[in-house]
Amino acid sequence: MSTEFPSKNAIVRQWHVIDAQELVLGKLASRAAMLLMGKNKPSYTPFLDTGDHVIVINASKVRLTGRKEEDKVYRHFTGYPGGLVEKNIKRVRAEKPVRIVEDAIFGMLPKTKLGKQMYRKLNVYPGDRHPHAAQKPAALTVK
Numbered sequence: 541m542s543t544e545f546p547s548k549n550a551i552v553r554q555w556h557v558i559d560a561q562e563l564v565l566g567k568l569a570s571r572a573a574m575l576l577m578g579k580n581k582p583s584y585t586p587f588l589d590t591g592d593h594v595i596v597i598n599a600s601k602v603r604l605t606g607r608k609e610e611d612k613v614y615r616h617f618t619g620y621p622g623g624l625v626e627k628n629i630k631r632v633r634a635e636k637p638v639r640i641v642e643d644a645i646f647g648m649l650p651k652t653k654l655g656k657q658m659y660r661k662l663n664v665y666p667g668d669r670h671p672h673a674a675q676k677p678a679a680l681t682v683k
Contacts, residue, residue, distance in 0.1 A: 545585055545588065546583045546585065546588065546590060550583075551583070551588075551589075551590050553591070553592050553593060553661075554592045554593070554678065555592065555593045555594075555595065555672065555675040555676065555677035555678065556575055556592055556593070556594050556595065556677055556678055556679075556680045557595045557596075557597060557670070557677040557678070557679050557680060558571070558572060558594065558595070558596050558597070558680050558682060559597055559598055559668075559679070560596050560597065560598045560599050560601060560602045560641060561598040561601040561602075561668075562601065562603055563602060563603060563682055564602075564603050564604075564605055565602050565603065565604055565605075565640065565641070565644050566605075566644070567682055567683075568596070568602060568641065568644075568682055569641070569644035569645045569647075569648055570648060571680075571682045572594045572596060572645045572662065573645055573648035573649055575591060575592050575594050575680075576591045576592070576594055576645070576649060576658045576659070576661055576662060577590075577591045577649065577650075577658055578590035578591035578592065579591075587654070588654075589654060589657050589658055591658055591661060592661070593661045593662075593663070593675070593677075594661065594662050594663070595663045595664075595665070595670050595672055595677055596641055596645075596662070596663070596664045596665070597665050597667065597668050597669070597670055598665075598666075598667065598668050599637055599638050599640065599641040599664050599665060599666050600633065600637035600638075600666040600667070602637075602640060602641060604629070608629065609629060609630070610628075612628065612629040613626050613627070613628055613629070614626070614627050614628075614629065614632050614639070614643070615627075637666045638664045638665070638666055641664050642662070642664050645659075645662060645664075646659055
């Protein structure tokens with residue numbers, strides 16, 4: 541008996557909308573990462589991208605637990621000597637609130653070319669509107 545793998549044409553991708561208003565960031569990110577990887581499907585294969593598309597709305601209203609609102613710091617390096625840039629989460633939320641959700645979800649995906657391909661199926665918007673109505677996304681509730 542041989543194992544059957546889904547072909548590119550056999551993979552059915554659905555669109556999901558997650559409303560991030562008053563959701564805890566970690567729970568939202570883990571649920572979105574599972575959908576992007578396709579782990580909720582019986583046809584899940586670790587080395588194939590069988591996941592769905594995910595739209596996250598109201599990303600600016602996501603909730604953090606504990607003291608993360610005061611203590612969490614985002615760092616990136618510009619490439620220049622002494623170019624380490626550190627921003628606290630309040631400043632990131634004011635400048636680009638989408639980055640908080642994107643970074644959390646990206647951190648839960650595989651660190652390979654396949655993970656980058658999965659990440660491309662993620663769309664995050666700070667408000668409650670998105671331009672993907674033509675795809676007929678299904679609303680998803682995260683507990």
